[in-house]
Amino acid sequence: GLEIRVHADLRLEFWDDHGHCLVADQRPPLFERDGPAVAVARRLRVQEHFYGLGEKAARLDKRRQRFTMWNSDTPAYPEGCDPIYQSVPFYIGLNDGLAYGTFFDNSCRTWFDFGRLSQEYVHFAAEDGPLDYYFMAGPKISQVVERYSEVTGLMPLPPRWALGHQQSRYSYYPDTVVEEIVETFRRRDLPLDVVHLDIHYMDGYRCFTFDPRRFPDPAGLMRRLQAQGVRVVTIVDPGIKYQPTTANGQPALDDVPLFEQGYPAFDEGVKEDYFQRFPDGRLYLGEVWPGKCVFVDYTQEKARRWWGDLHRAYTDVGVAGIWNDMNEPADFTDQTGETQRDVVCWDEGRKTNHGRNRNVFGLLEARATYEGLVRLKPHERPFVLTRAGFAGIQRYASTWTGDNNSTWEHLALTIPMFASMGLSGQAFVGADVGGFLGRCSGELLTRWYQAAFLSPLCRNHKAVDAYDQEPWRFGPAYEAIIRRYLKLRYRLMPYLYTWMEEASRTGTPVFRPLVFDWQEDENTHNLDDQFLVGPDLLLAPILHAGQSERLVYFPAGRWYDFWTGIPLEGGGLQRVAAPIETCPMFVRGGAALPLGPEMSHTDERPLDPLTWQVYPDAEGAAAGVLYEDDGLSFDYQRGAYRKSRLSVVRRGDAVTAHLEVLHDGWQPPARHTEILLEGRDGRTRFQDPLTSYRVST
Numbered sequence: 001g002l003e004i005r006v007h008a009d010l011r012l013e014f015w016d017d018h019g020h021c022l023v024a025d026q027r028p029p030l031f032e033r034d035g036p037a038v039a040v041a042r043r044l045r046v047q048e049h050f051y052g053l054g055e056k057a058a059r060l061d062k063r064r065q066r067f068t069m070w071n072s073d074t075p076a077y078p079e080g081c082d083p084i085y086q087s088v089p090f091y092i093g094l095n096d097g098l099a100y101g102t103f104f105d106n107s108c109r110t111w112f113d114f115g116r117l118s119q120e121y122v123h124f125a126a127e128d129g130p131l132d133y134y135f136m137a138g139p140k141i142s143q144v145v146e147r148y149s150e151v152t153g154l155m156p157l158p159p160r161w162a163l164g165h166q167q168s169r170y171s172y173y174p175d176t177v178v179e180e181i182v183e184t185f186r187r188r189d190l191p192l193d194v195v196h197l198d199i200h201y202m203d204g205y206r207c208f209t210f211d212p213r214r215f216p217d218p219a220g221l222m223r224r225l226q227a228q229g230v231r232v233v234t235i236v237d238p239g240i241k242y243q244p245t246t247a248n249g250q251p252a253l254d255d256v257p258l259f260e261q262g263y264p265a266f267d268e269g270v271k272e273d274y275f276q277r278f279p280d281g282r283l284y285l286g287e288v289w290p291g292k293c294v295f296v297d298y299t300q301e302k303a304r305r306w307w308g309d310l311h312r313a314y315t316d317v318g319v320a321g322i323w324n325d326m327n328e329p330a331d332f333t334d335q336t337g338e339t340q341r342d343v344v345c346w347d348e349g350r351k352t353n354h355g356r357n358r359n360v361f362g363l364l365e366a367r368a369t370y371e372g373l374v375r376l377k378p379h380e381r382p383f384v385l386t387r388a389g390f391a392g393i394q395r396y397a398s399t400w401t402g403d404n405n406s407t408w409e410h411l412a413l414t415i416p417m418f419a420s421m422g423l424s425g426q427a428f429v430g431a432d433v434g435g436f437l438g439r440c441s442g443e444l445l446t447r448w449y450q451a452a453f454l455s456p457l458c459r460n461h462k463a464v465d466a467y468d469q470e471p472w473r474f475g476p477a478y479e480a481i482i483r484r485y486l487k488l489r490y491r492l493m494p495y496l497y498t499w500m501e502e503a504s505r506t507g508t509p510v511f512r513p514l515v516f517d518w519q520e521d522e523n524t525h526n527l528d529d530q531f532l533v534g535p536d537l538l539l540a541p542i543l544h545a546g547q548s549e550r551l552v553y554f555p556a557g558r559w560y561d562f563w564t565g566i567p568l569e570g571g572g573l574q575r576v577a578a579p580i581e582t583c584p585m586f587v588r589g590g591a592a593l594p595l596g597p598e599m600s601h602t603d604e605r606p607l608d609p610l611t612w613q614v615y616p617d618a619e620g621a622a623a624g625v626l627y628e629d630d631g632l633s634f635d636y637q638r639g640a641y642r643k644s645r646l647s648v649v650r651r652g653d654a655v656t657a658h659l660e661v662l663h664d665g666w667q668p669p670a671r672h673t674e675i676l677l678e679g680r681d682g683r684t685r686f687q688d689p690l691t692s693y694r695v696s697t
Helices: 141-152 175-187 218-226 264-271 301-310 354-376 408-422 442-452 476-491 493-506
Strands: 002-006 012-016 021-024 038-043 049-052 066-069 090-095 098-104 110-113 121-126 133-137 194-197 231-236 239-241 286-288 291-295 321-324 384-386 398-400 531-533 537-539 549-554 558-561 567-569 572-577 585-588 591-595 610-615 621-628 642-651 654-664 672-679 692-696
Touching: 012 133, 021 038, 021 090, 021 098, 090 141, 098 121, 098 141, 133 141, 175 194, 175 218, 218 231, 239 264, 264 291, 264 301, 301 354, 321 354, 354 384, 408 442, 408 531, 442 476, 476 493, 493 591, 493 621, 585 591, 585 610, 591 642, 610 621, 610 642, 642 672, 654 672
Parallel strands: 194 231, 231 321, 321 384, 384 398, 591 621, 610 672
Antiparallel strands: 002 012, 012 021, 038 121, 049 090, 066 110, 090 098, 098 133, 110 121, 239 291, 286 291, 531 537, 537 585, 549 572, 558 567, 558 585, 591 610, 621 642, 642 654, 672 692
């Protein structure tokens, strides 16, 4: 279905089998010794739109903008700041309703220009490396994303607890404070599955250690928290403290004394030559939290395995997940990476410099961490969270958008950032709810939770020097609203988990822009202040202070107000009310949503009752799917899962419902199933036997 025309000067054109030219080179490809090593310039069409590029502090449609791929530690980044933490050199073009994708498979510093410098062409280039790129023909955006995921890899299905609410702080310490935070969540009836430990749990900021004064019994702490349904995720930075001893023969720096006691992670890494070095053999030393640090050469297979096995220090005491931060890699003495340019990495024997390896440093660290956890806990799915990454990072880790700000502008920016990451193969994404830097307010925190309560990763995180940001910090009025949305997240967990499983098989994003499902509708092409969760839920959160109503765009078809069940017809803009307690939320006509009971954590009780909320389309039909497994092991990969489908048809007063099991490899506990049908006059709750009924399975 695709024809590639190669001109004598190596210009390429890609045509589909209907005679449409999808892209065409504007001029021959560039190969230079000075400046960009390789470059491609394509024609820019008047109506063309551009999406993707992973994590960028930018709006959804990248037209008329220019971007750099160079992983950078950029706290408090504003909209337009570039580059930031991740590099994903993949974009989707949409022109005349036809989508295509280009993945520029080059790990060096690269640039993408979508008509900012010239109205004639789209331009991508790299300062070094090969001109290798993959072209994916659509014509649907969903097909392009799926084909990109086939090339770069799929997200493994995460453990279900990782989809629960997560609470973090830089930092919670000592252990009694951690327990008090968890106890407060439980006492205030606020759902919680995960608490994070930032760098102050370590002994002198040394990775793979616990401070013996602040955390004298980490195993006991993990047991006590897990008894309350809460798991612990610990931060692990890549900077290993430079701690030479007289025994290892390493010369000490003038400002770093020799230590009497060794630090195993440093000593072993030096002995086995796992750390990055300059061409003359000197260790590359950066500066992070512990002071002078060395950095693992993750391009070495042996070093990756060694790094992964070091996590036994955590798994043996019951730590459930690992958070890889500062892995651009951050260096307080040079955030640009320029002083590291001569650092040599093994790179599968090619011994290449930092310019080829910086962008994949975080990816390879996450790979080493993930594979280590699989070896150490082979019967449990790992949870790894990373700040930096490259194309394919979804194979090993979930990602969050780094050190954001407690501002309304940053709240609004999360929507196009999540959407762009989803279109770039990363389904498991989130941001620091409430903002990491600066002071939040009760209104901002509440509206942020309303915008993020169904994001795949839902984590509240705050800086060490900022005002506390737990859900109760701004009084009971705001706390009650936040509680309502957290409880709804857990009720919708069956729906969220079902579409996360879909993402693990196809790459289809869970959090996605409306253009993903309605690319033929031009009104969606640059719409990025509302979004979809799965194919059926449309959210239009409030993104400005003091706002109590907003315009919402509804694609053609029937929609239902989630809160009232009242139907409305799409195909245009409508003004909707949004007082502080309400996030505008709508359900696509034709959907059947699986909901569970309220829970304090994901393992609190079985899915009983299972409630299907049914929203018929204009013809009276609706359908939905439910995926279930044990939520923790890899057994689902061997068929140990259950997939069900509910189909409902309403014709006048007659209702036919068919609940079928599509795959029956896992048996859920006995439960009641409720089917609740939305009607033209609002929600019917078991008053009418023709439209609402209860069955047992």
